[in-house]
Amino acid sequence: MKMLKQEVYFPIIIGIHFIFWAIDLSLYNGSFMEVSSDTLFFGELTNVGWDNAHRILGEVFSSWVVTVFAFNFLMATRARWVEKLFGGLDKMYLIHRRSGVIAVFLLLAHFIAVPRDLVAFNPGKPLGFYALILIIVGVILSAAPIFKRKIPYNKWINFHKLMGLFYVMAVLHGLMVSSLIKELPITRVYVFGMAFLGIAAWFYRAFLYGVFNKKLNYSINEVNDLGSGITEVKLKAKANELVYKAGQFVFVKFPSISKKEQHPFTISSHPSEGDLRVTIKGLGDYTNNLHEKIAVGEAVTIEGPFGLFTFDNLDKKEQIWIAGGIGITPFLSLIKEVGNQKNVKLFWCVKNDSEAIYKSEIEAVVAENPNIDFTVWTSDDNGYLTVDKLGLTAYKDKDYLICGPQVLKTSIMTQLKKEGVKQKQIHDEEFAFR
Numbered sequence: 001m002k003m004l005k006q007e008v009y010f011p012i013i014i015g016i017h018f019i020f021w022a023i024d025l026s027l028y029n030g031s032f033m034e035v036s037s038d039t040l041f042f043g044e045l046t047n048v049g050w051d052n053a054h055r056i057l058g059e060v061f062s063s064w065v066v067t068v069f070a071f072n073f074l075m076a077t078r079a080r081w082v083e084k085l086f087g088g089l090d091k092m093y094l095i096h097r098r099s100g101v102i103a104v105f106l107l108l109a110h111f112i113a114v115p116r117d118l119v120a121f122n123p124g125k126p127l128g129f130y131a132l133i134l135i136i137v138g139v140i141l142s143a144a145p146i147f148k149r150k151i152p153y154n155k156w157i158n159f160h161k162l163m164g165l166f167y168v169m170a171v172l173h174g175l176m177v178s179s180l181i182k183e184l185p186i187t188r189v190y191v192f193g194m195a196f197l198g199i200a201a202w203f204y205r206a207f208l209y210g211v212f213n214k215k216l217n218y219s220i221n222e223v224n225d226l227g228s229g230i231t232e233v234k235l236k237a238k239a240n241e242l243v244y245k246a247g248q249f250v251f252v253k254f255p256s257i258s259k260k261e262q263h264p265f266t267i268s269s270h271p272s273e274g275d276l277r278v279t280i281k282g283l284g285d286y287t288n289n290l291h292e293k294i295a296v297g298e299a300v301t302i303e304g305p306f307g308l309f310t311f312d313n314l315d316k317k318e319q320i321w322i323a324g325g326i327g328i329t330p331f332l333s334l335i336k337e338v339g340n341q342k343n344v345k346l347f348w349c350v351k352n353d354s355e356a357i358y359k360s361e362i363e364a365v366v367a368e369n370p371n372i373d374f375t376v377w378t379s380d381d382n383g384y385l386t387v388d389k390l391g392l393t394a395y396k397d398k399d400y401l402i403c404g405p406q407v408l409k410t411s412i413m414t415q416l417k418k419e420g421v422k423q424k425q426i427h428d429e430e431f432a433f434r
């Protein structure tokens with residue numbers, strides 16, 4: 001399936017509206033009128049026809065908002081085909097986040113531009129206003145860096161789930177107030193069809209997701225404190241085993257820490273191995289000192305697998321893999337899949353040798369496979385890794401896989417692009433959904 005990147009996604013969403021609106025308006029000769037309406041900043045409109053700029057623009061903005069949010073709810077269903085369409089859950093959530101911010105600006109533009117009928121009171125009006133405020137608050141809490149830092153993920157996600165209710169309020173507002181959209185046949189079907197899709201997707205995610213996505217039951221087989229704040233957990237299936245590909249991730253719930261929360265972790269074992277292994281760095285409330293919070297024998301539930309950071313998407317023989325810190329986890333699995341089809345150069349960026357906790361495990365795989373070249377890159381001794389240190393004579397015609405902190409990813413990607421490497425040759429995994 002062809003991947004939908006954000007550079008394409010946003011123009012498509014906007015373009016479709018232009019087409020529908022243009023067809024409908026060019027054919028419309030109805031009688032919609034502003035008998036006595038007011039605009040927020042542009043004064044009153046009395047006995048003005050449907051073709052005033054405020055009415056058209058204000059409603060075009062609202063139709064975008066409906067569609068953008070409908071797709072956002074569709075993304076939240078984590079359906080496999082949606083994940084594939086966006087190139088992985090991590091990329092999908094990035095677009096989901098950006099779309100939310102764009103939708104808020106469109107919502108404000110709608111509020112500023114659209115005329116308000118001064119003659120008839122309608123409960124849809126205050127409903128729309130409350131929806132506007134609540135959606136803005138919801139998006140600010142999700143996107144503003146200060147709130148991202150201050151509000152723990154699990155508290156934020158509980159509030160975030162209410163976005164669906166705010167959306168329902170906004171759609172009801174659209175149905176209750178008089179509007180041009182309701183007079184235009186194509187736009188009406190499209191906008192309210194999208195609204196229905198969005199509400200159905202939210203309803204599924206909020207109430208039915210757990211019913212249709214059965215979790216797999218595992219128990220903890222081993223817990224190892226690897227130092228540097230990292231815990232390795234090996235899990236054994238109680239009944240059905242997870243079928244996964246090297247490089248994928250799962251959502252894990254450790255009920256002894258929280259009965260509600262589940263967190264995403266890459267599977268650091270290979271599908272051919274018995275236990276399912278995750279390797280977790282302490283980065284917050286849930287993951288800090290994990291080895292002290294869980295114990296062998298405890299029950300764990302798994303949901304997945306997800307992710308497209310797998311061999312399926314790699315077509316070049318020459319592979320350059322760059323991991324930063326805990327970003328080594330997908331490579332621990334992928335490296336066991338290399339065989340003799342590909343030549344891999346793996347760089348693991350850590351501060352110093354003591355952080356390279358899987359060095360001997362990787363070296364054992366490398367010893368068996370001459371096609372893999374492995375370097376532990378210690379920043380204390382060598383400074384940060386740059387592309388000129390990768391030892392390449394040519395940059396094009398290779399796949400680049402990067403997993404690690406955002407600064408490392410941005411820096412390496414920028415340098416690669418300067419060397420003429422195309423975006424489609426660079427594959428990266430985001431370790432954050434928010």
Ligand SMILES: Cc1cc2nc3c(=O)[nH]c(=O)nc-3n(C[C@H](O)[C@H](O)[C@H](O)COP(=O)(O)OP(=O)(O)OC[C@H]3O[C@@H](n4cnc5c(N)ncnc54)[C@H](O)[C@@H]3O)c2cc1C
Pocket residue numbers: 090148152153154249261262263264265266267279280281282283284285286287288326329330430431432433434
């Ligand atoms: C695809 C993917 C693969 C990952 N693989 C690994 C791995 O192999 N090893 C590893 O150590 N870490 C991995 N992570 C990161 C790990 O999920 C977070 O570090 C962990 O959830 C932090 O939880 P916390 O409550 O301790 O920290 P917090 O301080 O609450 O969270 C820190 C950040 O982690 C993210 N996060 C927290 N909770 C969740 C959640 N329930 N769902 C989604 N994101 C959340 C948010 O971006 C949050 O801002 C992965 C993340 C993703 C998205």
